[in-house]
Amino acid sequence: MRDRLARVRELPLLRGVGVRDELSRLQQQIERVQAEPSEEEIWRAVELARHQDRPYTLDYVERLFDDFVELHGDRHLTDDPALVCGIGRFRSRSVALIGHQKGRDIHERSRRNFGMAFPEGYRKGMRVMELAQRHGFPLLTLVDTPGAFPGVAAEQHGQGGWIARSQIAMAQLGVPTVACVIGEGGSGGAVAIALADRVLMQANAIYSVISPEGCAAILWRDAEQAKKAAAAFRPNAANCLQLGVVDSIVQEPPGGAHEDHDAAAAMLGDALVAALTDASKIDATKRRAKRREKFRMMGVYTT
Amino acid sequence: MRDRLARVRELPLLRGVGVRDELSRLQQQIERVQAEPSEEEIWRAVELARHQDRPYTLDYVERLFDDFVELHGDRHLTDDPALVCGIGRFRSRSVALIGHQKGRDIHERSRRNFGMAFPEGYRKGMRVMELAQRHGFPLLTLVDTPGAFPGVAAEQHGQGGWIARSQIAMAQLGVPTVACVIGEGGSGGAVAIALADRVLMQANAIYSVISPEGCAAILWRDAEQAKKAAAAFRPNAANCLQLGVVDSIVQEPPGGAHEDHDAAAAMLGDALVAALTDASKIDATKRRAKRREKFRMMGVYTT
Amino acid sequence: MSSRIDVSVEQRGSGNAPSGDPGGKAGHPNTCPSCQSHYRDDELAATYGVCPQCGHHFPLRAHERVAQLADAGSFAEDDAQLRSADPLSFFDVRAYTDRLADAETTTGLGDALISGAAHIERRPCRLAVMDFAFMGGSMGSVVGEKFWRACERSASDGLPLVCVTASGGARMQEGILSLMQMPKTVCAVDMLREASCPFIPVMTHPTTAGVLASFASLGDVAISEPDALLAFTGPRVVQQTIKGEKLPEDFGLAESNYRLGHLDAIVERSGLRPYLGRLLAIFAAGSQQ
Amino acid sequence: MSSRIDVSVEQRGSGNAPSGDPGGKAGHPNTCPSCQSHYRDDELAATYGVCPQCGHHFPLRAHERVAQLADAGSFAEDDAQLRSADPLSFFDVRAYTDRLADAETTTGLGDALISGAAHIERRPCRLAVMDFAFMGGSMGSVVGEKFWRACERSASDGLPLVCVTASGGARMQEGILSLMQMPKTVCAVDMLREASCPFIPVMTHPTTAGVLASFASLGDVAISEPDALLAFTGPRVVQQTIKGEKLPEDFGLAESNYRLGHLDAIVERSGLRPYLGRLLAIFAAGSQQ
Ligand SMILES: [Zn+2]
Numbered sequence A, B: 001m002r003d004r005l006a007r008v009r010e011l012p013l014l015r016g017v018g019v020r021d022e023l024s025r026l027q028q029q030i031e032r033v034q035a036e037p038s039e040e041e042i043w044r045a046v047e048l049a050r051h052q053d054r055p056y057t058l059d060y061v062e063r064l065f066d067d068f069v070e071l072h073g074d075r076h077l078t079d080d081p082a083l084v085c086g087i088g089r090f091r092s093r094s095v096a097l098i099g100h101q102k103g104r105d106i107h108e109r110s111r112r113n114f115g116m117a118f119p120e121g122y123r124k125g126m127r128v129m130e131l132a133q134r135h136g137f138p139l140l141t142l143v144d145t146p147g148a149f150p151g152v153a154a155e156q157h158g159q160g161g162w163i164a165r166s167q168i169a170m171a172q173l174g175v176p177t178v179a180c181v182i183g184e185g186g187s188g189g190a191v192a193i194a195l196a197d198r199v200l201m202q203a204n205a206i207y208s209v210i211s212p213e214g215c216a217a218i219l220w221r222d223a224e225q226a227k228k229a230a231a232a233f234r235p236n237a238a239n240c241l242q243l244g245v246v247d248s249i250v251q252e253p254p255g256g257a258h259e260d261h262d263a264a265a266a267m268l269g270d271a272l273v274a275a276l277t278d279a280s281k282i283d284a285t286k287r288r289a290k291r292r293e294k295f296r297m298m299g300v301y302t303t
Numbered sequence C, D: 001m002s003s004r005i006d007v008s009v010e011q012r013g014s015g016n017a018p019s020g021d022p023g024g025k026a027g028h029p030n031t032c033p034s035c036q037s038h039y040r041d042d043e044l045a046a047t048y049g050v051c052p053q054c055g056h057h058f059p060l061r062a063h064e065r066v067a068q069l070a071d072a073g074s075f076a077e078d079d080a081q082l083r084s085a086d087p088l089s090f091f092d093v094r095a096y097t098d099r100l101a102d103a104e105t106t107t108g109l110g111d112a113l114i115s116g117a118a119h120i121e122r123r124p125c126r127l128a129v130m131d132f133a134f135m136g137g138s139m140g141s142v143v144g145e146k147f148w149r150a151c152e153r154s155a156s157d158g159l160p161l162v163c164v165t166a167s168g169g170a171r172m173q174e175g176i177l178s179l180m181q182m183p184k185t186v187c188a189v190d191m192l193r194e195a196s197c198p199f200i201p202v203m204t205h206p207t208t209a210g211v212l213a214s215f216a217s218l219g220d221v222a223i224s225e226p227d228a229l230l231a232f233t234g235p236r237v238v239q240q241t242i243k244g245e246k247l248p249e250d251f252g253l254a255e256s257n258y259r260l261g262h263l264d265a266i267v268e269r270s271g272l273r274p275y276l277g278r279l280l281a282i283f284a285a286g287s288q289q
């Protein structure tokens, strides 16, 4: 990993003023990331990120919020249970929250579509963003989805368009925003709610453009090659941090978040508060432009 | 009518700063309104407003716009043909337009639901309002509907809520807005797009809280009493002007707008330009508050 | 837009009264239209006007509602002196002025909405409550103006406005001016929004037509009591447009509105005050950030 | 999100080639996949690459598109020197660097998007065009950065941006960084919006996955060519989720998107330039008001 970090420094990538910040952040965290992860280690992150006992959004809400009022419905067609939205009291602040919710047992998983949102879910989220903006509530988002729901109605209702609109709604917010990938950060369904001032990622979460299985099916024409695919595109937290995609890594209890929900929640809570405090320091009138600049820096190319 | 005007002056109604403006406007126009209309005359306005040859939104667009690009769709479910939206060049300005469209022949009428919009129609309109706001286009709206569509899907998709949201979207616009009732201004379906800086009304249009037939059915329990009901609540332009609900009356060719679409369009065009020019004079930062004050004045009560 | 709600739904359940009707209590205001249980006034008062047998929410008078929601003694009414004029000299089978006078005598109210300063769970706010008993909770100039003033006071004090709605729609007898109360109340909500004041409507049975299609739908949060009819066009009129087809069982009711994404929560009457208290606490803390 | 569109749709029609295939022209780029008519290059060029028999829109290379849309000689390309790095040292059956080199050799392009200053119908604007021939029009860091710079120049000049899209989605080989081009390009559109610059994407076959779910859907006006596949998830993958059920005939195509409210207009290729000219005139006049 140190090699790659060195390479990152040399390339004309992550350009502009953000680079130094990113690098120093990287430096601070690199001690924790012991070594270049092997194929097995990356696959372990994939498995942990999808672990059936991993805490979900509502598990964290229950532990981190003093009071939480869930909000429902897109005001047009339905309430999408794959995306939980609400307002509440978090560490003595009032905040708005949007998070994917996979569901614990098979019944709930099916009801929540395994955390795969429909356009109506993102529309509900945008409604809560408006509410946050109107009342000056910072916005927290928790990302945990295999991806947006790939069905007929979801497509017909404009899945692509609403993922785009949810992102630009986050881009336009004047309030501080913090996102954290707490499990699977799956492609468009994930970035729909992850365009934030600060983006965090739990140590065993993954964040990726496509599922390992999907990637394997396309590139190797063999879904069985998922492990190999995962090793190739490295959806693990250390890689995302190294590439400047996330700002910091949120530690998990030994063995992973599923081993101790309370401890995982405490660590997440501390990280969210720190990021929120950090994001709140920016002059509100400059926040939108700063947020744009952050995402502008993402990418690697030569000029 | 003069009697009533006198009464209007005495009552502590149409209160506040707006009163004098309303009254002077009233005074200016009262010469044209010859006398208190009879039951027959009011009913004639109802018939003219619904006349099958009366020009509709697209008839005016065709005659008044140098170029017009129609915009379609609510980005979620469908395109509602009962509400026509677009941007175009009108008397050397670029403007956005929203108008009900009843349809001329029976096939088109059925396709357009006789100008009765679904929530999706109002959502399309709100999209165009956003576009107008983003690019500083003044907004023109042409109102011509028996009312919002009273069907199962329309209700299930939130008809009431979207009529409300369409109104508040107009309330929040920073650009100048002018509405004109060009035929039937039927209840909630009409006000959804009529919360404007200036509200005009064609001489033979009607603007009402309920259809004469509906009113008769409820109050007299006999839909046949429509004429009587119309006479009781007077949906005609002169009455709306007198009550301060509209700012001025747009003249029509002799016999009514259906007798000469070109002449009617020319008169409407002149009135829209005058109102737009007038509305554009207000300091943009005060426009939203001024518009609120205008509607605040509506109502008659004693203190 | 109808100025009355569909009688069919307004009195739903009552048609199923057993034909025996012992004691002739069917239709009595203290007889539950759903399960026919009959209660003394003090029994209903003790349960917030909710049938202990079946959960039916009896209609509440505005002052009863205030008593249930506001901290004891905290409500101070404003604008009680406002009265409707009769701009159209409206006369159907009776004169509008007579209807108004009757409604005032029967209800003891000046019009279909009362409003004032209040505390809910020790949080200061403005509270406005509609009363269906006053001409079907219909919205005329006085309702519009009182709502406007409530918003104005909220905005100037930086306080939330809680508004309990119950209305068949516009006050037809005021003609086009009743329709104009829709944009007027919408503008009032816009004033609240510009001032970043929370607006929390609580929709109760029935909230329909012009009130649903204006301020009632523009809350920061959308709350309803169970079983309330929340529809722009009521089931009777919609039934006419679809002829023989059957309307969905719970058409227009709060439960269907919730399922279809139009409500954040359906809150039982007994839970309303604590629920509002939680919301007010969240919003109050937000405004200090 | 797939980095390739469904082959089934990409090559729709071609499976229906008569089994005879006289002259072995099926699959030839100048053979119409819908009606099997075959054309010389100059014939297709004369019809904007549209089959005169059946209206099929053949894919256009980016420079052909520029030639069709921009006034002659007006296009001045920017940022042509940008090239992808290989942040993951990505290797599947081939190395990403090899794929890039091949694509550049084959297409003569540095990546899947070109952009520059242009005039359309004598209106100054910025024009960006994607090329499906370069790795399926996939969006990696270079596409994202070029789009960003195009927006930046539009914003600083106060000019509209016209962007013709054709993309299978994200450039999987750049891993998470390719996903980040979605929020990056969305932020670029936000910059345009803040500067009140018109943004007019023209979606062509295919515009899917990460490009549809970012800047392509954020235009002031939404335009498509006929028959284009515009889907977040393509029909092949959706078919898997619905098992035996049959997909709608025109699933994901422009025509179905129009019907479902996602497009303002479907414009035939020959009418695109005048249509854009009208839009630019309306927006240009608006900005001077
Ligand atoms: Zn009961």
Ligand SMILES: [Zn+2]
Pocket: D032, D033, D034, D035, D036, D037, D051, D052, D053, D054, D055, D056
């Ligand atoms: Zn052909």
